[in-house]
Amino acid sequence: MPLKQQPKKGFSVEQIQTAIEAIVLPNSNRTIASEKALTKLTQQDGNIHVTLRFAYPVAHLQDAFIQAIAQATDTPASNIHLTLENKIVTHKVQQGVNTIKGVKNIIAIASGKGGVGKSTTTTNLAIALSKMGARVGVLDADIYGPSQPTMLGVSHLQPEQKDGKFIPVTNAAGIQTMSIGFLVNTDQAVVWRGPMVSQALQQLLFQSQWDDVDYLFIDLPPGTGDVQLTLSQKIPVTASVIVTTPQDIALLDARKAVDMFAKVNIPILGIIENMATHICSQCGHAEAIFGSDGGKMLSENLNVPLLAQLPLSLPIRQAMDQGQGVDLQQTETAIANLYQQATWQIILKISDMGKDFSNAFPKIVIE
Structure with missing residues (x-):
């Protein structure tokens, strides 16, 4: 991931990445880092643009993530631009039974x-x-x-x-x-x-x-x-x-x-x-x-x-x-x-x- 943007308020982009990846998901012991969810991070004109992708739906956590990122990076919540994505896959079923189309x-x-x-x-x-x-x-x-x-x-x-x-x-x-x-x-x-x-x-x-x-x-x-x-x-x-x-x-x-x-x-x-x-x-x-x-x-x-x-x-x-x-x-x-x-x-x-x-x-x- 290219991280060659200008630092903000004493934080380098690498430090911002580390801070974001340390955020713990609510009611779990998972972090953004453990889920390998951070797919894009850029910084421009005092704004932080973040894209997170998970293997499950997380739309209900939009506000919680914005607040957590703002706190972790010492940035106003209004300057956090967060995109949430999910890529849900098919998981194993009983042996000998085929999955269903759709x-x-x-x-x-x-x-x-x-x-x-x-x-x-x-x-x-x-x-x-x-x-x-x-x-x-x-x-x-x-x-x-x-x-x-x-x-x-x-x-x-x-x-x-x-x-x-x-x-x-x-x-x-x-x-x-x-x-x-x-x-x-x-x-x-x-x-x-x-x-x-x-x-x-x-x-x-x-x-x-x-x-x-x-x-x-x-x-x-x-x-x-x-x-x-x-x-x-x-x-x-x-x-x-x-x-x-x-x-x-x-x-x-x-x-x-x-x-x-x-x-x-x-x-x-x-x-x-x-x-x-x-x-x-x-x-x-x-x-x-x-x-x-x-x-x-x-x-x-x-x-x-x-x-x-x-x-x-x-x-x-x-x-x-x-x-x-x-x-x-x-x-x-x-x-x-x-x-x-x-x-x-x-x-x-x-x-x-x-x-x-x-x-x-x-x-x-x-x-």
């Missing part, structure tokens, strides 16, 4: 038990990740009870078809969504046996034209049955996240979900403890009505990270029912920060995983 990384959101807020968590993680600057998709794999169209505010839409494939519906946050809820009457029960459900899941995933999705969340139904088995055998999953409540009954089933992913060699990024506390909308009092730290203790026992402890909150429920998750994260900053921190840890862990090189080698055909 989708780089698939994250399964699972729970052993229903009613723990898994779909709510999926929606909010997707919104948080989209705000970070990633191209995000959501596949609603709950064939019997699809809820993502409602939660993402697109239940009134229907996917178009092109070249025999569905074009996923896109919401206000740019999140691409596919669900059986777009294709069937949601007032009627889906009475299908397991093989039909598994086939429907594969069709929703493989027969959709995903448009350059960096991270696709799959909102799984509860349990460890046919859909989960199809996921592990047919679908290229990068990693998984387990959602539970602190309640002992939920924790019993969460352990089964963890065990299932371990048996099929799908990495577990961590556990999200949902409904950790109830926040009173009148007085703000917090009460652990489902128990305390159950998810935290489970993560310690299983030696997997605890990604977040999320509240049972009236604004979250209202936003999900009304398809206003984007508005929720704009107005409820405390809640938005919790989802953002969980999402940040998820993408950092994925970035550390091995890359997928399957498409880099030619296919060998023996005739």
